[in-house]
Amino acid sequence: MTNALPRARQVLEDGMAAGLQVGAQLHVRLAGELVANLALGLAAPGKAMTPDSMMTWLSCSKIVSSVAFARIWEAGLVGLDDPVAAHLPEFAQNGKGGVTLRHLWTHTCGLLGVDNALFAVRYTNTNEENVALICAARPDAGWVPGRKAGYHTSAVFLLLAEIVRRKRGRPFPQVVREEVLLPLGMSDSFVGMTAEEVDRYADRLGETFDTTGAEPKPGSWAPDAPHQLTHVMPGGNGRGPMRELARLLEMLRRGGELDGTRILSPQTVAAMTARHRTGLMDRSWGLRIDWGLGLTLDSKIHHEGRPHLYGYGRHASPRAFGHSGFRTTTAFCDPDAQLVLACSWNGMVADDQVHSARQNALAEAIYEDLGLAP
Incomplete structure (x- = not known):
């Protein structure tokens, strides 16, 4: 397996040599079979990267949280086009009664103002305070839910997780652990x-380096501190080895079941990976990108076939789906190629385009290494 992906390994090593990251962890599976489980460089200052290093997922956490929400949808506890206020009555404040669960899940709800306001306080507020702040907020001016799109870093999944908590009667991190993570191994x-x-896993926890300057240095705004790791942040503080994050995508690739454990029905997986938002300009990123239910879809169709920010490279099929974590992480499945991969770069670079180039280059190298390029 060491030499299974020579082009991909070179892309990662070139990024380390250029100071874009201090280490990387990559897991790749093809048709369910292990291709590579690479660990390069450092996971944290003075700590070697290993396949067991527990790296930050950032917004790849939204894949897990979407699966947890899909389970209550599949159980009939919520409807996709229910008003959010049907399940969180306090959300109806200030004219938000028409916002539906679909609008939340596809980032077309128009809460970018409060999402931006959350950024500075989301890890110092309690979960109750964060939810209350969102519910009390006014919607973005001139926004018709479903007609405009803008990626929400925190607000959307704080609301979805709160609904899960109320329906299940248990804290959201416990629900995710018991209903999704542990059953999937x-x-x-x-x-x-x-x-x-946090104490028990201290020796395995990776850190994200700040690589915005000439030399990498410890510290970034990734959620690496203990108070961030223990917070309720369903859209951003996921943590674990890339090989385990890949298991989540493998479960989706197989229609909701893995190793004899069914998490979702095939119909639910099909719904999650279908296009629910198509061709809308994302006002947070300034590009057209399609969305499933909580999942980012390959959107080269809107970019003349060229790779795009947080995309899956020029060789990925139109059916590829997954998510990326801000300038650090990607995890996706291409069902046509039967490919699943998850990668953590532990350097948070200064520019979206720099990260986009390394993410797309890695994806393309993997397709080429495996003979999957058209």
Whole structure:
């Protein structure tokens, strides 16, 4: 397996030599079979990267949280076009009664103002305070839900997780752990850890380096601090090895079941990976990108076939789906190629385009290494 992906490995090593990251962890599977489980460089200052290193997922956490929400949808506890206020009555404040769960899940709800306001306080507020702040907010001026799009870093999944919490009667991190992660054999993965778990896994926790300057240095705004790891942040503080994050995508590739454990029905997976938002300009990123239910879809169709920010490279099929974490992480499945991969770069670069180039280059190298390029 060491030499299974020579082009991909070179892309990662070139990025380390250029100071874009200090280490990388990559897991690739083809038709369910292991291709590579690479660990390069450092996971944290003075700590070698290994396949067991538990790296930050950032917004790849939204894949896990979407699966947890899909389970209550599949169980009939919510309807996709229900008003959010049907399940969170306090959300109806200030004219938000027409916003539906579909609008949340596809980032077409128009809460970018409060999402931006959350950024500075989301890890210092309690979960109750974060939810209350969103519910009390006014919608973005002139926004017709479903007609405009804009990626929400935190607000959308704080609301979806709160609905899961109320329906299940348990804290959201516990629901995710018990209903998704542990059944899938993802025993070293979390979306919200306890203080005891942070202590127990201290030697394995990776850190994200700031690579915005001439030399990488420890520290970035990735959620690496204990108070961030233990917070309720369903859209951003997932943590675990890339091999376990890949298991989640493998479950989706197989229609909701993995190793005899069914998490979702094939119909639910088909709905999650279908295009629910098509051709809309994303006002957060300034590009057209299509969306499933909580999942980013390959959108080269809107870019003359060229790779795009947080895309899956020029060789990915139109059916590829997954998510990316801000300038650090990607995890996706291409069902046509039967390919699943998850990668963590532990350097947060200064520019979206720099990260987009390394993400697309890695994806393309993997397709070429495996003979999957058209």
